Amino acid sequence: MVRRYLHPLQASAMPAIASAVIGWILAEGSPAQQPSLPESLPTRSTPRWITTVRDNPFLKPSALPLETPDFANVLPEDYLPAFEAGMAEQLEQMEAIANDPAEPTMDNTLVAMEKSGAILKRVAAVFFNLTSSNTDPKLQEIEQQIAPRLAAHSDNILLDRKLFDRVRRLWEAREELDLAEEPARLLKEQYEAFVRAGAPLDEAAQKKIRAINEELSSLATEFQNKLLALTKERSVVVDSLDQLQGLGEGEIAAAKAAAQERGLSDKYLLAITNTTRQPVLISLKNRALRQRVWEASARRGMGEQGGIDTQPLVLKMAALRAQRAQLLGYPSHAAYALENQMAKKPDAAFQMLRDLVPQVVAKAKQEASEIEAVMREEGADHPLMPWDWEHYAEKVRQKKYQVDDNQLKAYFELDRVLIDGVFSTMQRLYGVTFRERKDLPVYHPTVRVFDVLDADGHPIGLFYADYLQRDSKRGGAWMDSFVPQSRLLDQKPVVVNVMNIPRPAPGQPTLLSLDHVTTMFHELGHGVHGLFSQVEYPTLSGTSVPRDYVEFPSTFHEDWAIDPTVLQRYAKHYQTGEPIPGELLDKAIQANQFNKGFDTLEYLSAALLDLAWHSLAPDQIPTDVEAFEKKVLAEYGVDFAPVPPRYRSPYFAHVWSGGYSAGYYAYLWSEVLAADAFAYMGQRGGLTRENGDAFRRMILSRGGSREVMDQYIDFRNQKPTVDALLIRRGLKEKPSR
Numbered sequence: 001m002v003r004r005y006l007h008p009l010q011a012s013a014m015p016a017i018a019s020a021v022i023g024w025i026l027a028e029g030s031p032a033q034q035p036s037l038p039e040s041l042p043t044r045s046t047p048r049w050i051t052t053v054r055d056n057p058f059l060k061p062s063a064l065p066l067e068t069p070d071f072a073n074v075l076p077e078d079y080l081p082a083f084e085a086g087m088a089e090q091l092e093q094m095e096a097i098a099n100d101p102a103e104p105t106m107d108n109t110l111v112a113m114e115k116s117g118a119i120l121k122r123v124a125a126v127f128f129n130l131t132s133s134n135t136d137p138k139l140q141e142i143e144q145q146i147a148p149r150l151a152a153h154s155d156n157i158l159l160d161r162k163l164f165d166r167v168r169r170l171w172e173a174r175e176e177l178d179l180a181e182e183p184a185r186l187l188k189e190q191y192e193a194f195v196r197a198g199a200p201l202d203e204a205a206q207k208k209i210r211a212i213n214e215e216l217s218s219l220a221t222e223f224q225n226k227l228l229a230l231t232k233e234r235s236v237v238v239d240s241l242d243q244l245q246g247l248g249e250g251e252i253a254a255a256k257a258a259a260q261e262r263g264l265s266d267k268y269l270l271a272i273t274n275t276t277r278q279p280v281l282i283s284l285k286n287r288a289l290r291q292r293v294w295e296a297s298a299r300r301g302m303g304e305q306g307g308i309d310t311q312p313l314v315l316k317m318a319a320l321r322a323q324r325a326q327l328l329g330y331p332s333h334a335a336y337a338l339e340n341q342m343a344k345k346p347d348a349a350f351q352m353l354r355d356l357v358p359q360v361v362a363k364a365k366q367e368a369s370e371i372e373a374v375m376r377e378e379g380a381d382h383p384l385m386p387w388d389w390e391h392y393a394e395k396v397r398q399k400k401y402q403v404d405d406n407q408l409k410a411y412f413e414l415d416r417v418l419i420d421g422v423f424s425t426m427q428r429l430y431g432v433t434f435r436e437r438k439d440l441p442v443y444h445p446t447v448r449v450f451d452v453l454d455a456d457g458h459p460i461g462l463f464y465a466d467y468l469q470r471d472s473k474r475g476g477a478w479m480d481s482f483v484p485q486s487r488l489l490d491q492k493p494v495v496v497n498v499m500n501i502p503r504p505a506p507g508q509p510t511l512l513s514l515d516h517v518t519t520m521f522h523e524l525g526h527g528v529h530g531l532f533s534q535v536e537y538p539t540l541s542g543t544s545v546p547r548d549y550v551e552f553p554s555t556f557h558e559d560w561a562i563d564p565t566v567l568q569r570y571a572k573h574y575q576t577g578e579p580i581p582g583e584l585l586d587k588a589i590q591a592n593q594f595n596k597g598f599d600t601l602e603y604l605s606a607a608l609l610d611l612a613w614h615s616l617a618p619d620q621i622p623t624d625v626e627a628f629e630k631k632v633l634a635e636y637g638v639d640f641a642p643v644p645p646r647y648r649s650p651y652f653a654h655v656w657s658g659g660y661s662a663g664y665y666a667y668l669w670s671e672v673l674a675a676d677a678f679a680y681m682g683q684r685g686g687l688t689r690e691n692g693d694a695f696r697r698m699i700l701s702r703g704g705s706r707e708v709m710d711q712y713i714d715f716r717n718q719k720p721t722v723d724a725l726l727i728r729r730g731l732k733e734k735p736s737r
Contacts, residue, residue: 001478001658002526002543002550058082058123064440068449068462068494069126069482072441076138079127083146086120087153093117094157097166104166106183110190114488114537124150125482131224132480133498134444134472140225144218151217155210158197167191182705186537189704192340198328205327212324216317223313224657226301228474230308231272234296238268238289246285248406253505272297273500274475274653276644277602279513281390282405287382294387301650302626310650311625314613317656322618334614337662341546342669342708346615349548349665353604353611356668357637359731360604363597364643370396384642393595401591405513408588412517413574414467414501414510421517421570422524425560429692430528431455434463444470452531461485461531464496467520468503468510475500476653477519479526479554484541485533485703493542495530497523509574514592518561525557526550532700540704547663549708551670552677553700559678559728562589565687596730598643605638605645607665610655614662625649668725673712675724680716 057073059082064070093116100108127146131139157163170177171191179187198209237259238244244252252268259269270280276298284290303309321333330336334346343349371392372384384392398404423434434450442449446468452460464482466473483494499519504510512520529550530542543550560566564585571580580588612632622628629649633639647654654660681691698715706714713719726732 001476001654001660002480056082056085058119058126059085061118061122066459066462066492066494067483068440069122070441071126071443074126076136076142079123079139079142080146082119082123083127083149086117086123087149090117090120091153091156094160094163098160098162100166104169106170106177106179106187109166109170110183110186111488111537113190114186114486114539129480129482129496130443132474132478133466133496134470135228135474136472140228143221143225147217147221148214151213152210155197155206155213158194159199159206159210161199164194164199167194182536182540185540185705185707189539196328196336196340201327208327209324212320212327216320216324219313219317219320220657223310223317224474224653226308226310226313227651227653227657230300230310230651231475232471233308234272234300235262236270236272236289236293236296237264238270241268243286243289244268244284246283247280248283248409250504250508250511251280251283251502253508254502257503257505271469271502272300274651275646276386276648277390277646279515281387282394284391287388290387290391291385298386298644298648301648310656314625314649314652314656315621315623318613318616319618319621321614321661322616322621326618332615332617334611334662337614341663341666342548343665346611346662349669350608350611352669353607353665354636356600356604356731359726360597360600361637361640363731364601364640365597367393367396367595367597368640368642374399386642386644389598389642393598397591397594400594401587403584403587403591407584408514409511410573410575411571411580411584412512412514413572414512416572416574417512417517417520417570418465419570420572421561421566422520424569425521425557425566425687426524426528428687429560429689430532430696431689431692432460432528432531444472446470459492461493461495463524463527463531464494466496467499467501469500470503473498473500474653477523479523479530479543481530481542484538484544485530485535486538486541487534487536489538491538493530493533495527495542497527499523511574514561514588518558521561522554522558525554528557528696529553529700532696533703534701535703535705537705542703544704545708546666547660548666548669549673551667552673552712555667555671555674556677556695558674560687562592563687564589593730600729600731601638601640601643602646603668605633605643606647606652607668608632608636608638609645609647609649610652610660610664611662613649613655671728672722672725673720675728676720677712677716679724679727 056078057070058078061067062070094113097109097112097116102108127139127142131143167187167190170187174184174187177187198206201209235258238255241252244255247255255268255270258271259265259267262269270293272278272293278293278297280293281290284293301308301310303311325331325333325336328336330339332346334349338344338346338349343352368384368389371389374392374395375384375388378395380388382388394405419434426432426434431454433453435453436448436450440449440462442464444466447464447466450463450465452463454460477497477499479495479497481493481495483491485491485493497520499516501510501512501516526543533542535541567585567589568579571585572578573580609629609632613628629645630639633645654664655662660666677695681695684691695715699711702711709719723732727734
């Protein structure tokens with residue numbers, strides 16, 4: 001997943017494409033050396049809008065390498081003044097552009113916009129990264145205050161008629177301008193950003209748009225903060241050790257340590273992860289406890305027994321997005337959101353998902369039959385329920401492949417996976433090396449920093465790794481940027497990967513599941529998309545591409561995690577250093593294809609829910625969240641009780657606060673590209689520098705500077721087909737050689 005800091009309109013509808021706002025309002029980072037702006041654009045070394053008792057670290061570029069944030073010098077009280085200074089500075093700069101008496105040109109209008117807002121970019125990059133990865137009540141309070149103000153600030157720019165007129169005149173003269181490809185892309189993205197924000201609307205309609213954007217911003221922030229609180233609320237407290245039968249010693253020790261951190265002596269605490277399924281269900285033998293854990297996850301946010309209820313927020317955000325789309329001339333938010341994606345129309349995304357439903361449901365029911373057979377063998381007389389699936393599916397997997405998850409984990413120690421697996425693969429593909437450094441301040445003691453060096457030793461950027469779970473971090477995994485690459489601003493990239501790997505007990509090694517291993521490869525796939533960017537404008541930098549394309553490079557990198565030549569390098573026993581036995585390795589690779597019906601069906605269900613919510617007109621918004629979910633799942637034929645959606649609406653962070661509204665389908669859309677590209681690379685020799693350099697040059701370096709399907713065809717020499725996806729998902733047999 002990729003995080004971007006946008007006002008609600010961009011965050012919910014344009015996150016995939018780098019709009020003008022991404023480039024010059026809330027794009028991450030700041031210039032390494034502030035470029036000179038047009039004479040008409042005001043700049044100040046000490047803004048007149050701010051008075052503080054200490055030097056605010058956001059008012060000027062960080063003195064650290066690549067202007068990486070100086071976390072040691074940032075205090076909570078710095079954020080609001082810096083946001084205020086940044087917004088005031090940028091508005092004055094935009095006014096100067098809008099009122100420039102000279103005829104609009106690329107330099108005095110669009111390039112000037114790209115150069116504006118340095119203070120705001122710096123503070124937004126740090127603040128919003130920390131509100132997701134290391135928040136606290138002070139940051140949450142600031143976020144509640146600043147979110148609607150940032151939405152209003154964005155509207156003040158995108159709805160400025162004089163500013164829009166200058167961009168519109170350039171757009172209308174685009175043929176005469178005879179622009180090169182990247183400036184032409186910049187003009188297109190920024191013109192469309194104004195239009196899609198409502199710049200051509202009359203004053204009354206714009207006023208309604210502004211009000212909706214501000215309210216959505218506040219609601220999204222409230223939703224995110226409630227999800228963080230739900231992580232604590234829904235944790236399952238276990239009274240006795242005998243209830244934890246099936247868990248490994250390390251998992252039990254971690255559960256005891258987690259309970260002690262909450263002041264619960266002589267108890268054990270099982271934390272809830274962000275998805276409906278919970279990894280601990282695989283091992284737990286106690287069925288009643290499995291049910292408690294599953295229900296704690298699947299019914300979170302429903303306000304039961306006086307708990308936190310996010311359903312009113314879901315209904316309100318769905319209604320506001322539908323109203324805004326209607327004001328902008330679209331039948332639904334989904335129609336609006338997909339217009340500038342690869343899919344273009346909701347029907348295309350729906351069709352892709354619907355086409356898979358029959359095969360996927362059949363596969364899941366086949367898997368259910370195998371699971372039920374094992375249940376009967378063990379004397380279970382109850383029906384297969386969601387809290388049973390993974391527990392018994394693991395037994396089927398062990399029976400078929402004799403692979404024990406705890407046995408596998410012993411070969412996946414975090415440091416070895418990172419250095420000998422992920423980093424080594426990046427070196428073999430792209431010639432880059434990651435060199436850890438200890439001299440830079442970090443925002444949490446468990447965060448690590450690495451120089452990223454090209455094959456010739458030339459510095460490319462900085463990489464922050466924040467992998468371990470903590471209460472101050474929201475669930476899931478994502479990539480983000482502290483500084484985006486831009487030749488215009490002379491910036492090199494500074495990116496971060498964030499995950500939620502369970503912390504081991506003190507003194508114990510951090511051992512990973514194969515899922516966590518794959519996620520590390522996935523997120524650094526996003527990371528190198530940002531690190532290898534070689535574009536002029538920040539608006540088009542790195543991962544600033546359509547949402548249904550942005551997951552392509554990351555998903556492509558996942559498959560290296562189970563490539564035999566890669567596994568042999570990093571899959572070594574954490575105690576003995578012995579490589580994973582060949583037989584176990586083969587079984588692990590085979591077992592990785594197991595349960596794909598379940599995996600795909602839970603994803604399809606969530607993606608269909610997302611599209612269904614955002615395909616509603618304002619007068620179609622339901623009043624009952626749970627009833628709407630049941631109706632949608634039945635309508636699309638994915639209502640198979642043992643396999644619930646990967647995310648249910650009350651905790652679906654991707655679509656209510658994470659920028660993927662009407663876009664969760666993008667993971668599968670991107671996977672079509674990823675599977676096709678990986679298969680193509682395999683035909684050309686697999687893990688080689690020649691292949692990696694081609695992928696880097698034609699895909700990873702281009703950002704949004706070229707139409708994304710053209711990027712893909714440049715690399716692949718044709719459009720993708722679904723064949724490799726069906727094989728990857730276990731829905732089609734791999735052809736024999």
